[in-house]
Amino acid sequence: MRKKTFAAALLVAAASITLSACGSGESGSSPVSVVSGNTSKEAATVLDQPFAKPDLVLTDTHGRKFDLRKETAGRPTLIYFGYTHCPDECPLTMSNIAVAKKALPQAERDKLRVVFVTTDPQRDTPAELGKWLDGIDPQFIGLTGDFAAIQKAARSVGISVEPTTKDRNGKLVSVHGTQVVAFSPKTDGGYLLYGEETTADDYTRDLPKIVKGETP
Numbered sequence: 001m002r003k004k005t006f007a008a009a010l011l012v013a014a015a016s017i018t019l020s021a022c023g024s025g026e027s028g029s030s031p032v033s034v035v036s037g038n039t040s041k042e043a044a045t046v047l048d049q050p051f052a053k054p055d056l057v058l059t060d061t062h063g064r065k066f067d068l069r070k071e072t073a074g075r076p077t078l079i080y081f082g083y084t085h086c087p088d089e090c091p092l093t094m095s096n097i098a099v100a101k102k103a104l105p106q107a108e109r110d111k112l113r114v115v116f117v118t119t120d121p122q123r124d125t126p127a128e129l130g131k132w133l134d135g136i137d138p139q140f141i142g143l144t145g146d147f148a149a150i151q152k153a154a155r156s157v158g159i160s161v162e163p164t165t166k167d168r169n170g171k172l173v174s175v176h177g178t179q180v181v182a183f184s185p186k187t188d189g190g191y192l193l194y195g196e197e198t199t200a201d202d203y204t205r206d207l208p209k210i211v212k213g214e215t216p
Contacts, residue, residue, distance in 0.1 A: 043194060043198045043199070043202035043203075043205075043206060043216070044182070044192040044193065044194055044202075044206060044215075044216050045192065045193040045194075045195075046191065046192060046215055047190065047191050047192070047193060050184070050187065050189030050190050050191040051156065051157040051158065051181060051189065051190035052156070052189065052190070053068065053069050053072070053077070053183055053188050053189070053190065054068055054069075054079075054152075054153035054154075054156050054157060055068075055069055055153075056068040056069075056117075056143075056149060056150075056153040057145075057149075058117070058143040058144060058145035058146075058149070058150070059126055059143065059144055059145050060126065060141060060142065060143055061126045061127070061129045061130030061133065061141075061142045062126065062130070063126045066141070066143055068115065068143070068153075069188070071113075071141075072113045072115070072183070072188075073188060074185050074188070075111060075112070075113045075185055076111060076112050076113065076182070076183070076184070076185045076210050076211045076212075076213065077112075077113040077114075077115060077182070077183040077185075078097060078112070078113070078114045078115065078180055078181070078182050078183075078210075079115045079117065079157070079180070079181050079183065079190075080093060080094065080097075080114075080115070080116055080117070080179075080180045080181075081117045081118075081119050081150070081154045081159055081161055081176050081177065082094075082116065082117075082118070082119060082174075082176060082178075083118050083119045083120035083123070083124055083164075083174050083176075084118070084120075084123070084124050084128055084129060084132040085120065085123060085124075085172065085174075086174065089178045089196050090178075091136070093178065093180060093196065093198075094114075094116060094133075094136050094137075094140065095136055095200075096198065096199060096200040096203055097114055097137075097180070097200075097203055098114075098136050098137040098140070099200040099203075099204070100200055100201075100202075100203030100204040100206075100207050101114070101137065101139075101203075101207065103204045103207070104207055104208065104211065108207075108208070108211045109139070111185070111211055112207070112210075112211055113141060114137070114139070114140045114141065115140075115141045115143060116129070116133060116140055116141065116142050116143070117143045117144075117150055117153070117154070118142070118143065118144045118150070119150065119154075119161045119164070119174050119176045120164045120172075120174045121144045121145055121146070121147050121150065122147075122164065123164075123172075124142075124144050125144065126142070126144060129142030129143075129144055130142060147163065154176070154177065157181050157190055158177075158179070158193075159176070159177035159179055159181075160175075160176065160177050161175075161176045161177065162174070162175040162176065178195065178196040179193050179194060179195055179196075180193070180194040180198070181193055181194075182194070182206075182210050184210075184213040185211070185212075185213045186213035187213070191215070192206075192210065192215070192216070
């Protein structure tokens, strides 16, 4: 267990500084690289004041409305805000989680909900999200919809998300926090925070406890 815990209010301020500017890349090509080795002993930041799960209703990859709180209630849930055109942190993070998920027993895999919320809804249609996530893990849930609602939800768990803009070279860039928030199946509260340095080994070690609502 990480000895030092942090209040959620402080993490809101800290997370707003930890941003990743992802440039435009080719959509549809799913990465297979994962971070492994040199596993941190303290991958998770334990929150002494857990985040409330965002009250968010968006559209999933099948074009259906998805009520985040309702659909993940009582389920161990990982939430990440990113986008499919991201060339680095987004696909790497999702690949790391996918690798770790495969190490779980089938029953625990079925309990776990991994939710990818796009920060670039204009380009990330349900079809695009579905195509991208299918190449990583078909069980992952992709959500898209109103940007303002997405931004508000991200900020409620201490993650900054900014509108997609063009850089000086004309490339579309999405600036967003790269944290993964883990929600307990016991309380539905976001009690763990993982940064972009978290490895596949870290997730592999921690997921069995997250599935049970325990602290790694």
